[in-house]
Amino acid sequence: MYRMFVYCIYLENYEYYGSTVNIKRRQAIHNNRLKQNEFKTNLYKKARELGIEQLNLVVLHEGEDYKEVENELILSGDTNCLNMHSVKFDRERSLRLHREAQKRYIFKKNSKI
Numbered sequence: 001m002y003r004m005f006v007y008c009i010y011l012e013n014y015e016y017y018g019s020t021v022n023i024k025r026r027q028a029i030h031n032n033r034l035k036q037n038e039f040k041t042n043l044y045k046k047a048r049e050l051g052i053e054q055l056n057l058v059v060l061h062e063g064e065d066y067k068e069v070e071n072e073l074i075l076s077g078d079t080n081c082l083n084m085h086s087v088k089f090d091r092e093r094s095l096r097l098h099r100e101a102q103k104r105y106i107f108k109k110n111s112k113i
Contacts, residue, residue, distance in 0.1 A: 003021065003062060004019055004020070004021060004062065004063065004064065004066035005019060005020055005021070005023055005059050005061070005062050005066070006018070006019050006059070006060050006061040006062075006066050006069045006070045006073065007019070007020065007023060007026070007057040007058060007059050007060060008057070008058050008060050008073070009030065009043065009055050009056065009057055009058070010056075010058065011043075011046050011047055011050055011052060011082070012050060013080050014046055014080045014081075014082050015080060015081055015082065016042075016043045016081075016082040016083055017060075017070050017073045017074050017081070017083055018057075018070070019066045019067070019070045023057055023059060026057060027055065027056070027057045030043075030055045030057070031054060031055055034047055034048070034052075034053070034054075034055060035053075041082075041084060042082040042083070042084055043055075043082045046082055060073070
């Protein structure tokens with residue numbers, strides 16, 4: 001059985017939660033994606049917006065129940081959680097996030113006109 005880790009990336013008042021088998025490899029992947037500037041997820045957009053050039057992963061948990069722990073952290077987070085999806089599908093939260101994203105898109109589109 002693999003050792004699974006739940007980690008957090010802190011960006012000032014924002015958090016991103018993830019899980020992995022290999023922390024060093026996952027951190028390298030996150031940092032390469034940040035530098036490539038082609039990944040447009042909330043994590044990378046916020047890091048670029050804040051001028052952060054290096055992401056650091058902080059291990060929060062190790063164990064077989066990693067999915068439950070990661071999911072709980074994401075769902076219990078406030079509006080400063082940068083995760084776009086929870087580990088387990090949460091329809092109500094997913095719909096709320098989708099509506100918020102639509103509002104931001106419409107606002108952004110209308111403000112350019």
